[in-house]
Amino acid sequence: MKNKVFLYHCFHLVIALLLALLLTVMYYKTNIGNIDPYEQFIYGDTINQSYSKLTDYRFLPIFFSLFVFFFIMLDKFKAIQGCVNKYSNVQGIQQSTRRDEIVNFIFDLFLVVIASYLSSKVLFSIIGGEYFSVFNRNVFIISIIVISLLLKQRALLTSQLFFAFSPLVYLNESYIFNGNTIHFPPSDELSYFIYFSSLITLVISINNVIKNNGKINFSFLVFVCVALIGEGSRVYDLDEYHIGELFTNFHQGITLNQSYYSEYISTKGFMHTFTGFLNYFFYDGGYTTIGLSSKLTAFIISMLLLGVLSFYYSNIVVLILLFLGLPLYGHYAPILIGICILTSKRVMNNSYNFLVISFIFTFAYFIYYNAFSVAFGLAIFPVLIYQLKEIFIHKYRPKKLHLILLVIFIFIFIFSFDYIVASLSYILSNSSSNLFYWGNPGSLKKLLVSNFWVLIPIALSFLIYTKYLVVNRDNILWVCFFVIFPFTILSYLEGRADGGFNRALSFSDFCVPMLFAFINSRSTELNKFSKLVFSMIFIMLFFFTSNTAFKKTSNIDDFYHIFSVKHIGNNHVLIDKGEVPNLGDGFIEKRRYQDLINEYSLIRKLSNDETFLIIDEYVTQSARYSIFDKLIPTLSHSILNVSSLKSQSNELIKVEKSNVKIIRVSNGVKRYHLFFNYLEALKFKLILFKGRDYLVAPELLSKIENELDFIIKSSFEQQYSTNNFGLLPIKWGNALNNQLPNLKYIRVDEMFSHSNSISTSNYINGNDPWFAYDVKNHLEPLNVDLINLNFSINKGTTCDSQLFWDDGNGFSEDKSMLFKIANGDNVIPVHMNFSWRDSGVILKFRIDIDSCNKKEVYLNKIGAYKYNFQN
Numbered sequence: 001m002k003n004k005v006f007l008y009h010c011f012h013l014v015i016a017l018l019l020a021l022l023l024t025v026m027y028y029k030t031n032i033g034n035i036d037p038y039e040q041f042i043y044g045d046t047i048n049q050s051y052s053k054l055t056d057y058r059f060l061p062i063f064f065s066l067f068v069f070f071f072i073m074l075d076k077f078k079a080i081q082g083c084v085n086k087y088s089n090v091q092g093i094q095q096s097t098r099r100d101e102i103v104n105f106i107f108d109l110f111l112v113v114i115a116s117y118l119s120s121k122v123l124f125s126i127i128g129g130e131y132f133s134v135f136n137r138n139v140f141i142i143s144i145i146v147i148s149l150l151l152k153q154r155a156l157l158t159s160q161l162f163f164a165f166s167p168l169v170y171l172n173e174s175y176i177f178n179g180n181t182i183h184f185p186p187s188d189e190l191s192y193f194i195y196f197s198s199l200i201t202l203v204i205s206i207n208n209v210i211k212n213n214g215k216i217n218f219s220f221l222v223f224v225c226v227a228l229i230g231e232g233s234r235v236y237d238l239d240e241y242h243i244g245e246l247f248t249n250f251h252q253g254i255t256l257n258q259s260y261y262s263e264y265i266s267t268k269g270f271m272h273t274f275t276g277f278l279n280y281f282f283y284d285g286g287y288t289t290i291g292l293s294s295k296l297t298a299f300i301i302s303m304l305l306l307g308v309l310s311f312y313y314s315n316i317v318v319l320i321l322l323f324l325g326l327p328l329y330g331h332y333a334p335i336l337i338g339i340c341i342l343t344s345k346r347v348m349n350n351s352y353n354f355l356v357i358s359f360i361f362t363f364a365y366f367i368y369y370n371a372f373s374v375a376f377g378l379a380i381f382p383v384l385i386y387q388l389k390e391i392f393i394h395k396y397r398p399k400k401l402h403l404i405l406l407v408i409f410i411f412i413f414i415f416s417f418d419y420i421v422a423s424l425s426y427i428l429s430n431s432s433s434n435l436f437y438w439g440n441p442g443s444l445k446k447l448l449v450s451n452f453w454v455l456i457p458i459a460l461s462f463l464i465y466t467k468y469l470v471v472n473r474d475n476i477l478w479v480c481f482f483v484i485f486p487f488t489i490l491s492y493l494e495g496r497a498d499g500g501f502n503r504a505l506s507f508s509d510f511c512v513p514m515l516f517a518f519i520n521s522r523s524t525e526l527n528k529f530s531k532l533v534f535s536m537i538f539i540m541l542f543f544f545t546s547n548t549a550f551k552k553t554s555n556i557d558d559f560y561h562i563f564s565v566k567h568i569g570n571n572h573v574l575i576d577k578g579e580v581p582n583l584g585d586g587f588i589e590k591r592r593y594q595d596l597i598n599e600y601s602l603i604r605k606l607s608n609d610e611t612f613l614i615i616d617e618y619v620t621q622s623a624r625y626s627i628f629d630k631l632i633p634t635l636s637h638s639i640l641n642v643s644s645l646k647s648q649s650n651e652l653i654k655v656e657k658s659n660v661k662i663i664r665v666s667n668g669v670k671r672y673h674l675f676f677n678y679l680e681a682l683k684f685k686l687i688l689f690k691g692r693d694y695l696v697a698p699e700l701l702s703k704i705e706n707e708l709d710f711i712i713k714s715s716f717e718q719q720y721s722t723n724n725f726g727l728l729p730i731k732w733g734n735a736l737n738n739q740l741p742n743l744k745y746i747r748v749d750e751m752f753s754h755s756n757s758i759s760t761s762n763y764i765n766g767n768d769p770w771f772a773y774d775v776k777n778h779l780e781p782l783n784v785d786l787i788n789l790n791f792s793i794n795k796g797t798t799c800d801s802q803l804f805w806d807d808g809n810g811f812s813e814d815k816s817m818l819f820k821i822a823n824g825d826n827v828i829p830v831h832m833n834f835s836w837r838d839s840g841v842i843l844k845f846r847i848d849i850d851s852c853n854k855k856e857v858y859l860n861k862i863g864a865y866k867y868n869f870q871n
Helices: 001-030 053-077 081-087 091-096 099-126 136-150 154-158 159-169 190-212 220-228 242-255 262-268 271-282 287-309 315-325 336-342 350-367 370-394 400-415 417-429 444-449 452-465 473-496 503-520 527-545 546-558 590-602 623-627 645-656 665-670 675-682 697-703 726-742
Strands: 175-177 180-183 566-568 573-574 587-589 612-613 660-665 685-689 694-696 742-745 748-757 770-779 788-791 798-804 816-821 825-830 840-851 858-867
Touching: 001 053, 001 444, 001 452, 001 527, 053 452, 091 154, 099 136, 099 154, 099 159, 099 220, 099 262, 099 697, 136 154, 154 159, 154 190, 159 190, 159 220, 159 287, 190 220, 190 271, 190 287, 190 623, 220 287, 220 315, 242 271, 242 287, 242 623, 271 287, 287 315, 287 336, 287 623, 315 503, 336 350, 336 473, 336 503, 350 370, 350 400, 370 417, 370 473, 400 417, 452 473, 452 503, 452 527, 473 503, 503 527, 573 590, 587 590, 590 623, 612 623, 645 675, 645 726, 660 675, 660 697, 665 675, 675 858, 685 697, 694 697, 726 742, 726 788, 726 816, 726 825, 770 858, 816 825
Parallel strands: 175 566, 612 660
Antiparallel strands: 175 180, 573 587, 660 694, 685 694, 742 858, 748 770, 770 840, 788 825, 788 858, 798 816, 798 840
């Protein structure tokens, strides 16, 4: 009867989810085109798009509220209980699924054959199946099957033993290039490590066979991890920004011994440094092998993860977790390890054990990946307070080991105090800004698949309402984690409500296996039937909507193709190691290789204490700093993420101290207003070299003019002048109040002169409408960076506008800028327009208003600002 009632609740759950989703999607489609207020302002990739982040942020609360309402209504009125009673009989289903001994034997035999075949294929893929005839390989497979069946109940576990050798594929690096087989032999250090890993896997697997421990052997879990991770290759990765994060961190901080860039260690800890260390220790330290090193990092973490999870879950549950996409690498990977350890009886039931272990794990996680460790620490903080209360109430006394560990922890904390404070300061200062900066507008599908974390409050609400959630210390920790962690992460890095950014999707993927781990933990006290039904609901939702899960699962089937000899296309070249300092051994596309050679021919003219700066349009090729063996001149990994004026000012202070002599420029400079002013003030020469624009210091230009073939272009400010600002004035207008501390106000003493096609009540009723104003205090263009036009327009209305100015020669198209306006402040960065900078004293303004016919438009005030920074 209890199972039947639980089944009723599950039906209500599914129907409530569907109804809530339907209504919320209707709301989304109706409101997604609105323009947001400042609280949802996004600078950067959505700068000229009309896209409502506010609608994105409201989507989930509305969805969850509707779900709760529909579920309670359905459950209260028992809407489908009659249908369930008529068409289902839980006891009958349970009885009909019981298999007799013959069926069990046939099923086990089938699994033995499959496991024997797969494990033998793994072995042959490592040692080279081409050296053995088909007959010999079949004999070997049959031998494994026979030996396994002789062990009867242990047959299935025995047939999986050869999976223990799957890590050996990391030693097999062969490529076919131009008809030749090229093999890169592994280093001795890598060989020893992989052999040791396989030996440990084999020992644990044999122990599972001896103990007859379940149906899934540890070796098979290792095989699945290796297959899901996949093998890297020595092919140059074209994503020089994200892969560059892995590569440059170790090189800049350890090899070149410069201070780690501000956002790096402060938020990402030493995870990337560890990958760089493996790259230098096991490989040659070049860029082409960083992909191999990242796979090796994932393998090491996955082995640790499997070792811990095997103590808390059955191997079949661990296997399902792997197929659901449990992170094997990255910032989420340690979390389930920590929760398992903290919810173990020896830790949870002893307050001092909990304090010591939570401090040790959180700090170790902090070193690994700072920002996520802070989120994890906040999530378990309520349980920590509870344990402290237990100590004071019951007057528990610590053991000597507890005291020793706490003293050691205090010393470590004092030693790392500056590092901890700097990290926390950076994390807290960015927790309210990154949420709005990183988001990319995406589709409704992306919004849904990147927000599966909402299943967590739904599942918790369901278990609490149906009284299936037992109140105990373990569940309190799980609930605290599920309630606190998503919001701390969403407010810091993962709050990408549209899902266009990969981090939102990875957070969504992470939540589903964590929810499955909770449902199947020992603390939930659900019976097997309830766990099965409840798990299947969310697993089906996940697999039907998440492409990531399918891709990961398909890697298992592609295992032998992944680790077979790779064919390198004719559009690649085998790298000549000596031409570029830290490129490494491997292959690279011909076009990218030529691009590197071209750029390095310029960069190599710099002396040892000089460096260069890259300002790309969006994703920066920041790996080139370390590939060319040069110091990164910015505080951040690149200037991609510095949107605020204060951030740009801090970056420029570092740039000025870095002895930058070459700057690669692009339209990306239009994103960074202070950088634009700085570059103009440098008086560097703008040249065109091998298809790219560079600003070069005059003293360096005189040295290379007879050595390199380049073209000297017109001035930088003329070449990169902006004439059409699109939606930027509206968004900067919304941001004005927040940026006022960084701006110096300049009074504009304007006096209305006359207008055209605009009535006395400011009603636009004709063609070519405009306002004209005389400027009585005569503005100096070089003293003005921003012009603010404050309008009164119906909310939600945007108009096309054009600003003209007269410096004594009359109004003209050459001295004008295009942009869009809306109600309130509209801030135009006029300093980025060459004609403005080149003009004389401003005597008059004219503001044209288009596409707002039959609308009431009132210009309240004209203001001006200058950036309040000394660079």
